[in-house]
Amino acid sequence: MMSGVVIIGAGECGVRAAFALREHGYKGELTLIGAEAALPYERPPLSKAGEIRLIRTAEAYSDNQIALRLGKVVTNIDFGSRLVFLSGGEALAYDHLLFTTGARARLFSGVEGCLTLRTDLDAQVILSRLSPGAKIGIIGGGFIGLELAALARKAGAEVTVIEAGPRLLGRAVPPQIARVLQERHSLEGVSLMLDTGVVGASANQIVLADGTLLEFDAVIAGVGSLPETALAEAAGLAVRNGIAVDGDFRTSAPQVFAAGDCCNFDWRGQQVRLESWKAAQDQGEHVALSILGRSVPYNKVPWFWSDQYDLSLQVAGIFDLGAPIHSRATGDGTTVVFQCDAQQNLVAAAGIGPGNATSKDIRIFEKLIERQTIVDAGRLADPSQNLKRLLAAT
Amino acid sequence: MAWIDACSTNDIDAEDVIRFDHGGRTFAIYRNHEDGYFCTDGLCTHEDIHLADGLVMENTIECPKHSSIFDFTTGEVETPPACNNLHCYKTKVEGGRVLVDI
Numbered sequence: 001m002m003s004g005v006v007i008i009g010a011g012e013c014g015v016r017a018a019f020a021l022r023e024h025g026y027k028g029e030l031t032l033i034g035a036e037a038a039l040p041y042e043r044p045p046l047s048k049a050g051e052i053r054l055i056r057t058a059e060a061y062s063d064n065q066i067a068l069r070l071g072k073v074v075t076n077i078d079f080g081s082r083l084v085f086l087s088g089g090e091a092l093a094y095d096h097l098l099f100t101t102g103a104r105a106r107l108f109s110g111v112e113g114c115l116t117l118r119t120d121l122d123a124q125v126i127l128s129r130l131s132p133g134a135k136i137g138i139i140g141g142g143f144i145g146l147e148l149a150a151l152a153r154k155a156g157a158e159v160t161v162i163e164a165g166p167r168l169l170g171r172a173v174p175p176q177i178a179r180v181l182q183e184r185h186s187l188e189g190v191s192l193m194l195d196t197g198v199v200g201a202s203a204n205q206i207v208l209a210d211g212t213l214l215e216f217d218a219v220i221a222g223v224g225s226l227p228e229t230a231l232a233e234a235a236g237l238a239v240r241n242g243i244a245v246d247g248d249f250r251t252s253a254p255q256v257f258a259a260g261d262c263c264n265f266d267w268r269g270q271q272v273r274l275e276s277w278k279a280a281q282d283q284g285e286h287v288a289l290s291i292l293g294r295s296v297p298y299n300k301v302p303w304f305w306s307d308q309y310d311l312s313l314q315v316a317g318i319f320d321l322g323a324p325i326h327s328r329a330t331g332d333g334t335t336v337v338f339q340c341d342a343q344q345n346l347v348a349a350a351g352i353g354p355g356n357a358t359s360k361d362i363r364i365f366e367k368l369i370e371r372q373t374i375v376d377a378g379r380l381a382d383p384s385q386n387l388k389r390l391l392a393a394t
Numbered sequence: 395m396a397w398i399d400a401c402s403t404n405d406i407d408a409e410d411v412i413r414f415d416h417g418g419r420t421f422a423i424y425r426n427h428e429d430g431y432f433c434t435d436g437l438c439t440h441e442d443i444h445l446a447d448g449l450v451m452e453n454t455i456e457c458p459k460h461s462s463i464f465d466f467t468t469g470e471v472e473t474p475p476a477c478n479n480l481h482c483y484k485t486k487v488e489g490g491r492v493l494v495d496i
């Protein structure tokens with residue numbers, strides 16, 4: 001008997017996988033289970049515009065015969081009998097099971113009392129605190145912390161960002177890019193405390209490593225995220241910083257797949273877990289094909305963006321922050337950097353500037369990375385070299 | 395609808411796009427890899443982002459913001475996040491000028 005595809009997690013990846021299954025001709029039963037009550041929405045706007053934007057309309061699910069089970073948590077799974085159990089005790093049978101359980105905000109011990117941002121409900125609470133003159137303390141100079149800092153400044157709040165490392169975005173982007181953001185946040189009046197450890201925090205206080213106590217109207221932590229793997233682990237799947245998957249996004253159990261923020265996969269020889277909206281979509285589409293038995297190599301370049309004030313940042317590929325990084329001398333107030341490996345393969349690029357000023361360049365770099373193009377770094381650095389023509393020549 | 399003289403054929407590089415504003419509306423005019431000229435609404439259907447800042451590859455435009463890909467000869471979405479197709483407008487070339495029916 002056919003029991004169809006069951007997807008656990010109705011976020012960006014699960015939704016994309018469900019629609020991709022239909023677009024690629026899957027006619028069987030299709031159930032999308034989500035712990036959150038709201039119709040699946042995009043997370044990126046939560047920290048940028050603070051607004052809710054749905055991924056698809058309610059009608060799109062019914063038109064495509066996707067059974068949405070929202071507000072339902074999968075509590076356990078029996079791989080032997082191919083059953084998933086929902087909160088409330090209901091059991092659902094599957095032929096193929098897909099984990100798209102995403103990630104949750106990380107909190108280290110001692111800071112459990114502060115706010116974090118992952119869901120629409122978190123955003124509601126945080127936005128209600130960003131009023132003119134409110135003192136907002138943000139722990140962590142990563143993407144979410146910095147986007148919230150910009151949003152809070154726009155709302156007229158007084159903002160302090162406390163970062164343990166010597167610079168902002170220390171794990172994610174090259175220093176040339178981080179510097180632009182650092183200058184801009186300072187210019188906008190955000191108080192940046194770098195090299196500053198936090199040992200404790202509550203709803204209204206942050207305690208620094210040197211014992212200093214700072215008071216705020218609200219404290220928000222943006223200190224990374226953790227893959228949502230407890231269910232997978234309990235069911236017996238291999239988990240290594242994310243649910244371990246192969247090139248087809250298959251897990252260690254038969255007929256069971258995982259994709260998006262919750263999975264850990266091989267990207268050109270390195271095991272990675274991405275936290276990227278575009279990757280969640282790319283992998284959702286890819287895993288749909290795998291479920292349908294159409295295995296194709298996954299060669300989508302990791303890609304990420306962030307918006308702060310009128311600045312937009314885009315990153316393609318994965319930088320080795322310990323290795324040399326080249327700059328393309330754009331000379332127009334934008335910053336574009338890139339990196340090649342020892343074989344002169346282009347491996348990563350990033351750009352920042354007002355609006356979409358660097359997007360076309362980064363898109364071309366992304367395509368060169370995808371094609372694993374051997375490049376002459378000197379030519380790429382030279383702004384008189386037309387990137388589009390370089391791409392056409394490959 | 396009326397034919398409007400939008401630009402010279404040389405105003406757009408091969409495989410590129412320009413923004414064209416007219417009557418309080420904004421459009422994107424494309425030249426493909428075979429010197430065909432096409433016109434669509436100027437803003438992405440995902441968010442209000444000018445497609446003219448995006449990358450043209452043959453008959454497709456990739457949105458500069460979150461990489462939705464549209465076929466500008468039909469307006470169809472090829473790759474999400476956008477869900478809605480772009481509206482297309484007729485074009486013709488006369489005496490080195492690109493005319494659009496908007």
Ligand SMILES: Cc1cc2nc3c(=O)[nH]c(=O)nc-3n(C[C@H](O)[C@H](O)[C@H](O)COP(=O)(O)OP(=O)(O)OC[C@H]3O[C@@H](n4cnc5c(N)ncnc54)[C@H](O)[C@@H]3O)c2cc1C
Pocket residue numbers: 008009010011012013014033034035036042043044045046047072073074075100101102103117118119144228231259260261262274275276277278280303304305306307
């Ligand atoms: C505030 C914010 C801003 C962001 N900004 C950007 C950005 O600018 N650019 C970018 O590239 N990325 C950004 N991201 C990251 C991006 O949103 C994620 O990479 C993307 O949402 C991952 O999609 P996913 O489907 O894998 O996981 P998620 O979107 O996390 O969805 C997983 C879903 O699974 C559900 N779930 C988990 N366990 C169960 C269970 N047992 N039963 C039922 N349901 C379950 C969860 O409730 C959740 O709804 C941002 C993230 C946040 C939080």
Ligand code: FES
Pocket residue numbers: 438439440441442443457458459460461462474475476
């Ligand atoms: S605005 Fe075009 S893809 Fe989002």
